[in-house]
Amino acid sequence: GAGVSQSPRYKVTKRGQDVALRCDPISGHVSLYWYRQALGQGPEFLTYFNYEAQQDKSGLPNDRFSAERPEGSISTLTIQRTEQRDSAMYRCASSDQGSSTEAFFGQGTRLTVV
Amino acid sequence: GQQLNQSPQSMFIQEGEDVSMNCTSSSIFNTWLWYKQDPGEGPVLLIALYKAGELTSNGRLTAQFGITRKDSFLNISASIPSDVGIYFCAGQDNDYKLSFGAGTTVTVRA
Numbered sequence: 001g002a003g004v005s006q007s008p009r010y011k012v013t014k015r016g017q018d019v020a021l022r023c024d025p026i027s028g029h030v031s032l033y034w035y036r037q038a039l040g041q042g043p044e045f046l047t048y049f050n051y052e053a054q055q056d057k058s059g060l061p062n063d064r065f066s067a068e069r070p071e072g073s074i075s076t077l078t079i080q081r082t083e084q085r086d087s088a089m090y091r092c093a094s095s096d097q098g099s100s101t102e103a104f105f106g107q108g109t110r111l112t113v114v
Numbered sequence: 115g116q117q118l119n120q121s122p123q124s125m126f127i128q129e130g131e132d133v134s135m136n137c138t139s140s141s142i143f144n145t146w147l148w149y150k151q152d153p154g155e156g157p158v159l160l161i162a163l164y165k166a167g168e169l170t171s172n173g174r175l176t177a178q179f180g181i182t183r184k185d186s187f188l189n190i191s192a193s194i195p196s197d198v199g200i201y202f203c204a205g206q207d208n209d210y211k212l213s214f215g216a217g218t219t220v221t222v223r224a
Contacts, residue, residue: 004156031210033210035212040216040217041214041216041217042118042120042202042204042214042215042216042217043157043202043212043214044214045211045212045213048210048211055210056210056211059211091156091157093156099209099210100206100209100210100211100212101145101147101159101162101206103159104156105156105157105158106156107154107155107156108156
């Protein structure tokens with residue numbers, strides 16, 4: 001596609017429910033990144049994929065968070081048993097050379113846990 | 115994660131004025147980046163700095179990478195209404211992980 005596409009744009013869920021956030025990177029981009037952005041803050045690194053391999057998941061806050069990219073294209077970030085503190089903007093970015101200086105960010109998914 | 119301190123937190127400026135914001139870190143970065151985020155959009159890269167001391171311009175924007183690799187500033191000259199937004203600095207210490215500052219919110223008075 002023309003840009004990084006994320007869906008849904010907005011998600012409201014009840015505490016304890018699981019959510020899945022989708023990222024469709026720019027066509028041909030081999031690297032994919034997930035960031036979380038709290039209100040009034042900059043994005044915070046969560047995890048990084050090179051093709052289908054998850055190279056770094058050190059930024060995932062706890063084991064309720066997981067991500068996959070099974071075919072090296074679309075990625076899903078899953079949050080299990082959501083808590084109110086999970087509320088944030090979740091941003092995906094992709095790049096074609098494995099360097100985040102060339103990465104393009106999506107519009108994000110605004111997650112609200114009530 | 116690494117802590118980047120960005121200042122000022124917000125600013126109101128008059129159209130036509132020059133603007134300056136800066137970012138400092140306790141850690142060294144190999145690359146410094148400046149992004150702009152418009153409402154409802156993701157961050158968009160404005161300038162990337164790769165060498166200590168490097169001064170780079172992009173139109174009305176000028177940014178410098180500090181000699182110590184622990185700081186950077188961004189200048190916007192002759193501000194216009196479309197300069198409104200949130201400006202983020204970010205440091206990169208490996209090939210993929212970016213550490214962002216908290217942002218500077220710029221509002222322009224027409």
